[in-house]
Amino acid sequence: MSATSHGAVAGEAGRRRTFAVISHPDAGKSTLTxxxxxxAEVIDEAGAVHGKAGRRGVTSDWMEMERKRGISITSAVLKFAYRDSVINLLDTPGHGDFSEDTYRVLAAxxxxVMLLDAAKGLEPQTLKLFDVCRSRxxxxxxxxxxxxxxxREALELLDxxxxxxxxxxxxxxxPVGVAGELRGLVECATGEFTRFRRTAGGATRAEAEIVPAERAAVEEAPHWANAQxxxxxxxxxxxxxxxxAFxxxxxxxxxxGAALPNVGVARLLDALVxxxxxPAERTDVDGRPRAVDAPFSGLVFKVQAGMDPSHRDRMAFMRVCSGRFERGMVLTHAGTGKPFATKYAQSVFGQQRxxxxxxxxxxxxxxxxxxxLRPGDTLYAEDPVExxxxxxFxxxxxxxxxxxxAGKHKQFRRGISQLDSEGVIQVLRSDLRGDQAPVLAAVGPLQFEVATHRLESEFRAPVTLEPLGYSVTRRTDAAGAEVLDRQSEVEVLTRNADGALLAVFGSKWRLETIRRRYPEIVLEALPAGSADAAD
Known part of the structure; x- marks a missing residue:
């Protein structure tokens, strides 16, 4: 790559703003997106997540179940230009059952943007997502x-x-005015006051009026005095x-602000820019930094099928980490060393491609x-990196x-393999049941609903589920598996994705009993996916 190319890549990277919106369910995340x-004037009219019958869903919610339930089940990408910048906005599932998907997005x-409900403040899922941001x-x-x-009061929320x-x-x-009586917003650095006039249903941008402080003190008293x-x-x-510090x-x-009537949203967009x-240099698996103007590298953080019902294709979402990507370039898969062609590369805006x-x-x-490709894979050109x-979780x-x-086993196996490779749900193999009856493992029960819905709707493979009475998971090894296979209320399963041996227990009490009896066996905790997950 020439010096000019290095400068061009660094300059383009400097224009990018890549961020996720995270929140507890129902805080208004998809509405804000x-x-x-x-x-940014890339759509003409906003949808509503919880709108009346006949109103369309938000651009980022494209899955049928999302539109029916009014919640985000899978993450979505919206790319658009604003001012002199290029925005890559990643909408994430707010529901804790899909926290693995959110975690993957935060890797990219x-x-x-941490979204707080003015009435509820910090909620459990918000806290957990912030912990992920802190760790990263x-x-x-x-x-x-x-x-x-x-x-609640603004000062109370800050505290x-x-x-x-x-x-x-x-x-x-x-804010000028308490929650529920919003009169407008003051710019803290300059004291400039903006008053808003909402449009019907918040479908279009709220009208904004700059009001001089002298007028605001008269027209918005006593709210203005309290804000001052x-x-x-x-x-x-x-x-x-x-x-x-930031x-x-x-x-x-x-x-x-208020996302539904579009109050304060333009200021948030400006603040993000x-x-x-x-983008800055990213550390590889060995702790070495790779500069943004180094040869191309990218991280696959999500794989999704069925985005376009008319095409049964599968899309891998890759964050460009360094260098310039050009469609058609042949990359190397870091995990396998095999070449990967990029003839079919697309930019995504919700379901549009x-x-x-x-x-x-x-x-x-x-x-x-x-x-x-699977989530977590690295692709690169020229200089190897992983x-x-x-x-x-x-x-x-x-x-x-x-x-x-009975006649749908081929579709069933293909569907299970697809969901496993996407990371929709973890698929485990049990020696007791064989390949005809895999074990699905989830962070939350809604993942089962998504998996069964997709098996039936995309692969025409209706299924039955038999719940198992396990709730605690630990990673073990072959020696540990040999001991654990002889115990009651314990089962050792093999994860299809990476071959890891997972020991599952009926309760934390049973886990602790096994630990005391066999202190020599390996029982490693995995990252927790919910607020009350294992230690």
């Missing part, structure tokens, strides 16, 4: 949503953020924006018909799955 796209972003050193911006509805997760809040905007007192208090305690992950810029970091000719660090490339794998729910129709 839609509102951001609306304010440079920043996150992902800077977090906070957006306090639903300020148009009754809720909760600092006391609960240790992030120092740095307000960027401040709160801002003076924030100034006294030194809550001003500090870029170094990028170091010890402080969070805070903005207020102005404050969020652009367009052919892409090039991409740069921070961009998300959809690789079609990527049957050889990025750390994305770990699988400890499953807490188990069920034996069987094909319900």
């Amino acid at each position: 839609e509102a951001l796209a609306l304010h 972003v440079d920043a996150a 050193r992902i800077p977090v911006l906070t957006f306090v949503n639903k300020w148009d509805r009754p809720g 909760e953020v600092e006391q609960t997760i240790g992030l120092r809040p740095m307000p960027v905007t401040w 007192d709160e801002l003076a208090l924030l100034d006294e305690i030194g809550a001003k924006y500090d870029e170094a 990028l170091a992950g010890v402080a969070t810029p805070v903005l207020f 102005e404050l969020a970091p652009s 367009t052919t892409i000719e090039e991409a740069f660090p921070g961009d998300i490339v959809g690789l079609v018909n990527a049957g050889a 990025y750390p794998p994305i770990p699988s 400890a499953p807490e729910h188990f069920a034996v799955v069987r094909c319900a129709e």
